Amino acid sequence: MRGGGLKVYAILYLAFLYAPIVLLPLFAFNDGTVIAFPLQGFTLEWFAALLDTPALHEATLNSLIIAVSVAILATSLGLFAARAATRYKFPGKPGILGFIMLPLVLPEVIVAISLLAVLMQLGLDSGLWTIILGHSLLCMPFSIAILQGSFANMDQSLEEAAIDLGETPLSTFRLVTFPLVLPGIIASLLICFTISLDEFIIAFFLSGNEPTLPVYLWGQLRFPARLPVVMALGTILVTLSVLLLVVAEFFRRRGLKRAGLEDTGGFL
Amino acid sequence: MKDTTPPPAIITLDDVHKYYGDYHALRGISAEIRQGEFFSLLGPSGCGKTTLLRAIAGFEDISSGHIQLNGRNMEGVPPNKRPTNMVFQSYAIFPHLSVAQNVAFGLRRTSMSGDEKKRAVAEALEMVGLKDYGRRAAHALSGGQRQRVALARALILKPKVLLLDEPLSALDKKMREQMQVELIKLQREVGITFILVTHDQEEALVMSDRIAVMFEGEIAQLDDPELLYRRPNSRRVAEFIGMMNFLPADVISVSDGRAEVEVAGLGRAELDAAQCPGGAIVGAARIGLRPESLTILFEGQSPEGGRSAEGVVEEVVYYGDMTYYDVLIDGAPNKVSVSMRNMPGRRVLERGAPAHLAWDPRAMVLFS
Ligand SMILES: Nc1ncnc2c1ncn2[C@@H]1O[C@H](COP(=O)(O)OP(=O)(O)OP(=O)(O)O)[C@@H](O)[C@H]1O
Ligand SMILES: [Mg+2]
Numbered sequence: 001m002r003g004g005g006l007k008v009y010a011i012l013y014l015a016f017l018y019a020p021i022v023l024l025p026l027f028a029f030n031d032g033t034v035i036a037f038p039l040q041g042f043t044l045e046w047f048a049a050l051l052d053t054p055a056l057h058e059a060t061l062n063s064l065i066i067a068v069s070v071a072i073l074a075t076s077l078g079l080f081a082a083r084a085a086t087r088y089k090f091p092g093k094p095g096i097l098g099f100i101m102l103p104l105v106l107p108e109v110i111v112a113i114s115l116l117a118v119l120m121q122l123g124l125d126s127g128l129w130t131i132i133l134g135h136s137l138l139c140m141p142f143s144i145a146i147l148q149g150s151f152a153n154m155d156q157s158l159e160e161a162a163i164d165l166g167e168t169p170l171s172t173f174r175l176v177t178f179p180l181v182l183p184g185i186i187a188s189l190l191i192c193f194t195i196s197l198d199e200f201i202i203a204f205f206l207s208g209n210e211p212t213l214p215v216y217l218w219g220q221l222r223f224p225a226r227l228p229v230v231m232a233l234g235t236i237l238v239t240l241s242v243l244l245l246v247v248a249e250f251f252r253r254r255g256l257k258r259a260g261l262e263d264t265g266g267f268l
Numbered sequence: 269m270k271d272t273t274p275p276p277a278i279i280t281l282d283d284v285h286k287y288y289g290d291y292h293a294l295r296g297i298s299a300e301i302r303q304g305e306f307f308s309l310l311g312p313s314g315c316g317k318t319t320l321l322r323a324i325a326g327f328e329d330i331s332s333g334h335i336q337l338n339g340r341n342m343e344g345v346p347p348n349k350r351p352t353n354m355v356f357q358s359y360a361i362f363p364h365l366s367v368a369q370n371v372a373f374g375l376r377r378t379s380m381s382g383d384e385k386k387r388a389v390a391e392a393l394e395m396v397g398l399k400d401y402g403r404r405a406a407h408a409l410s411g412g413q414r415q416r417v418a419l420a421r422a423l424i425l426k427p428k429v430l431l432l433d434e435p436l437s438a439l440d441k442k443m444r445e446q447m448q449v450e451l452i453k454l455q456r457e458v459g460i461t462f463i464l465v466t467h468d469q470e471e472a473l474v475m476s477d478r479i480a481v482m483f484e485g486e487i488a489q490l491d492d493p494e495l496l497y498r499r500p501n502s503r504r505v506a507e508f509i510g511m512m513n514f515l516p517a518d519v520i521s522v523s524d525g526r527a528e529v530e531v532a533g534l535g536r537a538e539l540d541a542a543q544c545p546g547g548a549i550v551g552a553a554r555i556g557l558r559p560e561s562l563t564i565l566f567e568g569q570s571p572e573g574g575r576s577a578e579g580v581v582e583e584v585v586y587y588g589d590m591t592y593y594d595v596l597i598d599g600a601p602n603k604v605s606v607s608m609r610n611m612p613g614r615r616v617l618e619r620g621a622p623a624h625l626a627w628d629p630r631a632m633v634l635f636s
Contacts, residue, residue, distance in 0.1 A: 160327055161360035165374035165425065166348045175373075179364045 021238060028231040035227055046232035056233070059216035063197055066128055066212060070135040070196040071189045077136070078143030078188060079181075085144070086151040097144075104141040111137065112205035119206070126208040134202040139192040146191065150184030150255060183255025190248035194241050213237070275303040277336075278428055278461050279324065284333035286319055286485075293319045294330070295485040301429075301463065306455050308464045308472040311482035312508070317465040318357075320482075321431050324463065326350045338428050353422035354431040357438070359414040361406045361421075367393070368402035370417055374425045392420040395454065412443050419454070429461045436471065448474055469509050473497065481505050497558075501545035503635045506556050513562070513604040517555045517634070522548045527634060531555050533600025534577050537629035544634040554635045559607040561631030564593065564623050566614065571626035579623045584616065591616050595623050 028047070032040035050056060084090070085097055103111060115134050119126055158180070162172040178185075200214040207215050217233060220226045277300040286294035293316045301307045309317040322328040324335060326347035335342045338351055353374070362370050371389045380388065393399055396416035401409075409417065415435060422430055435451075436444045452475055455462045466472050472479045473493045480490040489501045500506035503514070517531040525541030527548035537555075539548070565571060582603055583594035593606045606625065610616065617623065 155358050155360060157356040157358050157360040158362060160347070161354070161356055161362075161421075162373070163346070163348050164325060164327075164352075164354045165421070166377045168348060176362060 024231055024238060025235045027228060028235040030228065033225055033228060035231070046228040049229045050232055050236075053229075056213075056216060059211050059213045062128060062207075062210050063213040066131050066135060066203075067193045067196040069132045070139055071193040073132065074136045074139035074143045074192045075147075075185060075188045078140055078147050079185065081140070082144050082147035082151050085148055087156065100144060101141045103138050108138070108199075108201040112202045115202065116205050126206045128210055130206045130208075131203050131212065134206055135192075135196040135199055138199065138202065139195050142191050142195065143188040146188045146252070147181065147184050149252075150181040153256065154180050181255070183251040186251040187248040187255075190244045190251075194244045194248075198237070198241060275305070277301060278303045278338055279463075280334075280336040281320075281324075282334040282336070284320070284323065284335060285331045286316070286323060286328060287331045293485050294323070297333070297485075297487055299480055299487060299490055301461060302478075304459050304461055305477040306452065306462045306464070306475055308466060308476040308479045309482060310466055310469060310472040310479050310508075313467060315482045316485040317467070317482055318433055319485075321354075321433055321463065321465050324429070325352050325354050325431050351428040352431055353425055353427040353429075355415075355418045355422050355433065355435045357433045357435070359418040359435075359438075361409070361414050361417055363407040365406055366402065367398065367404045367406055367409070367417055370406050371402075371420045371424055373421060378425075388424055389420075392424040395423070395457075396420045397450075411438050412447065415439065415447065419451075423454075423458060423460070426458075427460060429463060431463050431465075433465045434467070435464070436466075437468075444471075451475060473509070481508060483508075499542060499545055499633060500556070503554070503556070506633065506635070511559050511605060512556045513559065514554045514556055514635075515600055515602070515604065517553050519548050519550050519553050519634070522550055529553070529555065529634065531632075533579075533597035534627055535575070537632060539629065539632055539634055543630075543632055546634075546636050548634055549636060556633040556635060557604070557627070557631060559592065559605040561628055562595075562604060562606040563626045564595075564606055564608055564617065565626050569626075573628070575627050575629065577625045577627060579625055581617050581619055581621045581623050584619055586616060593617065593623065595625065597625065 026039065027035050029042055029044070030039045031043035031045070081097075081100060085093070112134065115130070115137075116126070119130060124130070154177070158176055159172050162176045163169065167175060198214060199212075200218065203212040203215050204218070211219065213233075217230055220230050279301040281297050281299045281301075284294055284297040285292070297320060309320060311317050319328060323330050324337070324342075326342065326345060326349075342350060362373065365373070368389050371392050372385055375385045375388060378385075389402065390399075393402060396419050398413065398416050398420065401413070401417075406414075406417065415438075418435070432451075436447050439447060448471060451462075464472070464475060473496075476493055478490065478492050479496055481488045481496065483504060489496060489505045491499075496505070497509055500509060500512070503512075506512040515532050515534065517529045520528045520530055522528075525544065525548070527539045527544055529537050529539060531537055539555075563571075565576065570576075577597050579595040579597040579600075581593050582596050585592040589610060591608050591610055593608065594603045595606050596603050606623075608614070
């Protein structure tokens, strides 16, 4: 049978991709301090332990502050870039856009080290805001990719029609452009939030003495007894990430439908 | 007696040029568009029709020249401050709004009360035949319905000039013909000046009071449909509007603008000045003759005025109401097309049959 081999390959591939993630909740609910089979029984102890770890709460708060700021900053900047990219011709446009999209393929370690070097040269302290800047750099390409799709899907004469009917460029943006790209904006906010929340390397290099959640988690790995707690936290993070991605995709598709367009890809 | 002085100009175009970088898209457009007329910009793809329309609307800055609208120079006036409204080729219906919200969009900036707005929207929708469609979602409309919404939305503001960029090109043939008639009626009803962009010569002839034929950023001829069809001022215009036969001719003498010509295969003809739009010079030239101004004579018929020619039918195309024959006239170097209305008792000739033709010198146009 043709395609049989392909099917086996696909199943193996998915297993390889997701089996470790399935292990996460398995051990998060396992009543034993050692990460090994056989499973010992069901417990919520590790989740409860999460609740009375102040350092964890601080890290979570840091991560949330960073993720929210990054989502807003990267999306706002992405909005300008995406609009310029789809509406205007200007000299050096491909080069400029290429530069903006570069972090997508640049090794994160390099970005992180360079940022750290710059900060040290400038004699600035690292802190939440440096991570926010680093993450924004990382998220911009995603934001632009999503928003460019939204702008490209929008008939340019819609904006002209609004102006023709007496609106100013500003009110046209509010009445026509914004509602039509809003699904893209929401999708971009959610995806940037998710990327920032999970990001480790830049956060690790730039966090100083204010760890983010992933950095905190990494620190906990040194204590084997804390491993099940880490598993519990990981479970929560994975669930949250998937949830956010699904919501983001929902908004992206709704945007397409509202504009009466075919779906031509996306992240899910 | 009918008042023959034309109404005053609502738009004056004075030597309008437009460059896109190095590309010279509009090359000195001058024209007056009269109050209340149905004006068409007709030309092949890429000749600058849309550019000119967008320049009038204010979406394109012109490189030099002047555009006067309603007695006011439009330089530096943005589109939202011009007394024009536009029906876009894609209709540009706001997909996130209902039909009524779309139509009411332009009223946001007026001082009308809510009730007045509602009434105006209802009136506008009724005018375009979409009476009960107000609450529909705009993205769920058919092409013809979108077009009507776009019309209602533009007309509700009672602009001085309505600009339409190929508004019918997205519709199928039946719908297009129906909308042509409706647009003409609508224009007469509201009395607003319409400027229509089209590349369909039939559409322009059917709908317009006057037509500007454009080639490569220039107006080649500006006339009413009848003159444009009967007296095209160049071979190019003649070929673009309808079908035109060309035969080589010799201009024998010219006096007082009247020209004596010897037409290949047909013989002597005398043409008056109006038939020589480009002037007449003694020497080789061409005459143009529409297919319907050549007639095939059947048994017993004789040509009025005795102008006739002999030839052979080389091709027959039957259209139901009409038959088109390609006839090679004895002594002529090329075939000519002859159209005949099919009537009871008139038979359709077959290929190879001899054709006895009558022709009328008054229908000829001389091109140098
Ligand atoms: N923004 C632009 N930048 C550069 N060139 C342009 C631009 N807009 C139009 N042109 C060029 O100007 C010329 C006239 O364009 P325009 O759109 O006015 O043609 P048109 O007569 O409306 O043709 P069509 O029937 O295809 O719509 C074309 O050759 C086109 O390529
Ligand atoms: Mg055009």
